[in-house]
Amino acid sequence: MLELLTCSEMAAADGRTIAGGTPGIVLMERAGQAVAERVLARASGRLRVAVLCGPGNNGGDGYVVARLLAKSGHDVAVHALVPPDRLRGDAAEAARGWAGAVLPLEGWTADGFDVVVDAIFGAGLARDIAAPVDSVIAAVNESRAHVVAVDVPSGIDGDTGAVRGCAVEADETVTFARRKPGHLLLPGRMHCGRVHVADIGITDATVADLGVRTAANAPGLWSDMLPRPDAAGHKYKRGHLVVASGGPSRTGAARLAARAGLRAGAGLVTVASPPDAVAINAAQLTAVMVRPVDGAEGLADILGDARFNALVLGPALGVGEETRRMVEVAAAAQRHLVLDADALTSFAGNLAGLWQMVTSAVPSGVVLTPHEGEFSRLFGEAEGVAQARSKLERARAAAAASGAVVVLKGPDTVIAAPDGRAAINENAPPWLATAGTGDVLAGIIGGLMAQEMPAFAAACAGVWMHGAAAAAFGPGLIAEDLPEMLPRVWRELLELLFSTGN
Ligand SMILES: NC(=O)C1=CN([C@@H]2O[C@H](COP(=O)(O)OP(=O)(O)OC[C@H]3O[C@@H](n4cnc5c(N)ncnc54)[C@H](O)[C@@H]3O)[C@@H](O)[C@H]2O)[C@@H](O)CC1
Numbered sequence: 047m048l049e050l051l052t053c054s055e056m057a058a059a060d061g062r063t064i065a066g067g068t069p070g071i072v073l074m075e076r077a078g079q080a081v082a083e084r085v086l087a088r089a090s091g092r093l094r095v096a097v098l099c100g101p102g103n104n105g106g107d108g109y110v111v112a113r114l115l116a117k118s119g120h121d122v123a124v125h126a127l128v129p130p131d132r133l134r135g136d137a138a139e140a141a142r143g144w145a146g147a148v149l150p151l152e153g154w155t156a157d158g159f160d161v162v163v164d165a166i167f168g169a170g171l172a173r174d175i176a177a178p179v180d181s182v183i184a185a186v187n188e189s190r191a192h193v194v195a196v197d198v199p200s201g202i203d204g205d206t207g208a209v210r211g212c213a214v215e216a217d218e219t220v221t222f223a224r225r226k227p228g229h230l231l232l233p234g235r236m237h238c239g240r241v242h243v244a245d246i247g248i249t250d251a252t253v254a255d256l257g258v259r260t261a262a263n264a265p266g267l268w269s270d271m272l273p274r275p276d277a278a279g280h281k282y283k284r285g286h287l288v289v290a291s292g293g294p295s296r297t298g299a300a301r302l303a304a305r306a307g308l309r310a311g312a313g314l315v316t317v318a319s320p321p322d323a324v325a326i327n328a329a330q331l332t333a334v335m336v337r338p339v340d341g342a343e344g345l346a347d348i349l350g351d352a353r354f355n356a357l358v359l360g361p362a363l364g365v366g367e368e369t370r371r372m373v374e375v376a377a378a379a380q381r382h383l384v385l386d387a388d389a390l391t392s393f394a395g396n397l398a399g400l401w402q403m404v405t406s407a408v409p410s411g412v413v414l415t416p417h418e419g420e421f422s423r424l425f426g427e428a429e430g431v432a433q434a435r436s437k438l439e440r441a442r443a444a445a446a447a448s449g450a451v452v453v454l455k456g457p458d459t460v461i462a463a464p465d466g467r468a469a470i471n472e473n474a475p476p477w478l479a480t481a482g483t484g485d486v487l488a489g490i491i492g493g494l495m496a497q498e499m500p501a502f503a504a505a506c507a508g509v510w511m512h513g514a515a516a517a518a519f520g521p522g523l524i525a526e527d528l529p530e531m532l533p534r535v536w537r538e539l540l541e542l543l544f545s546t547g548n
């Protein structure tokens with residue numbers, strides 16, 4: 047159930063289900079039933095419900111909801127954007143099932159309603175909201191009624207999560223078959239409230255046949271690729287991660303990443319330190335080792351030892367030629383690579399160089415972990431990025447343009463692979479946005495890759511574990527706390543794996 051369907055994939059799933067013998071009106075009836083159940087679940091007495099219906103099938107769902115709630119004894123008012131005789135197909139049929147009055151949507155006010163059912167626009171939203179719907183949405187958002195959105199809050203683009211002009215702020219959203227990207231991407235996610243997924247009879251096989259490439263990031267996506275504790279395990283079998291440190295005044299970021307890599311399960315972790323920063327690093331490291339490594343040449347020397355199988359390059363490493371050469375050396379040596387921060391910025395405006403570096407590292411896999419600023423410096427000019435309609439599409443275009451797995455960070459981090467797979471993360475609490483947490487993320491992903499977890503799976507798992515660690519700690523978190531929460535996250539993950547028999 048982790049797949050996320052675009053509006054056109056959802057339409058295809060509807061179409062195939064209808065072609066398979068389930069009439070569209072039956073799907074609409076089930077959709078309306080699921081929404082009505084959410085409203086009824088809250089009812090302790092007679093509710094005054096406003097059902098706001100648009101001109102398409104989302105409005106059709108609304109008429110079904112209205113009929114079912116009235117039948118259950120609630121006081122229902124239908125307000126519609128167009129008169130029922132202007133509806134077509136299933137929506138027209140659903141409207142015929144509503145015996146009550148249909149009042150205009152224009153000028154609707156929230157007075158006295160306990161519940162608003164938002165069935166104005168769903169997957170068919172095609173342009174920005176204009177008058178008169180804009181003032182109705184404003185009235186919905188100002189009202190104290192409980193707002194239940196059908197499929198998506200009206201005004202939210204289901205594919206991108208964008209607000210088209212203005213959008214309903216729902217308390218609950220009932221969607222069908224699977225969630226859509228717009229339920230997870232910001233700002234859409236903030237408008238949905240709690241999201242329920244209702245089964246309307248679209249089978250798993252129908253969804254599987256669509257070849258969906260987008261998923262919500264959760265353990266089910268990658269748990270079978272997680273490194274497992276092995277009784278016969280040996281630290282040398284769990285990889286040796288190298289994290290490059292900046293100069294004497296810029297060493298903290300590498301140590302954060304290194305500790306996170308160790309907690310993520312890498313067998314050994316070494317901080318590769320400029321010689322003049324070795325004393326500083328050594329004074330603050332215990333389980334993590336430190337080794338003097340002088341720039342790209344020094345790195346090439348130590349990579350003669352095949353046991354150093356994964357590297358994190360970038361946190362506070364410095365922007366420029368030397369950093370770029372270090373990245374190129376590591377890529378040419380075909381090590382698993384996580385590139386963050388300064389390593390990314392060192393390739394700004396040099397997409398061709400980035401591509402060349404990534405392709406020389408193949409098949410080891412390269413993961414890039416830019417935040418928005420680094421992303422635009424790196425990929426602003428890349429094919430498909432400027433035209434992309436959403437964060438999801440931008441990350442996907444960047445992965446295709448670079449050949450690397452791209453982790454585009456933020457409250458709705460998107461992880462995209464060059465082959466088109468993508469995942470949207472949703473477990474990051476707001477307090478994760480604090481200094482140094484990006485270094486920790488790079489370290490976790492590097493630690494998983496050191497254990498030979500494939501790049502896309504390691505990136506997805508790393509992002510999820512990072513969010514779970516922050517959620518487990520709670521507010522007040524600083525970056526140093528994150529690695530210390532990983533044992534708890536591991537325990538929960540492993541319990542989950544054993545309980546599901548994976
Ligand atoms: N058989 C199906 O395909 C099913 C569809 N379902 C519902 O159908 C919805 C999709 O229905 P539709 O494709 O008819 O799309 P919508 O009902 O979301 O809206 C399409 C209509 O709105 C108009 N419109 C779009 N943007 C507008 C704007 N900014 N201002 C004014 N008018 C605008 C369009 O011209 C069109 O008339 C789903 O969200 C879901 O609620 C469910 O009933 C389940 C089954």
Ligand SMILES: [K+]
Pocket residue numbers: 104164165166167168195196197198199200
């Ligand atoms: K809606």
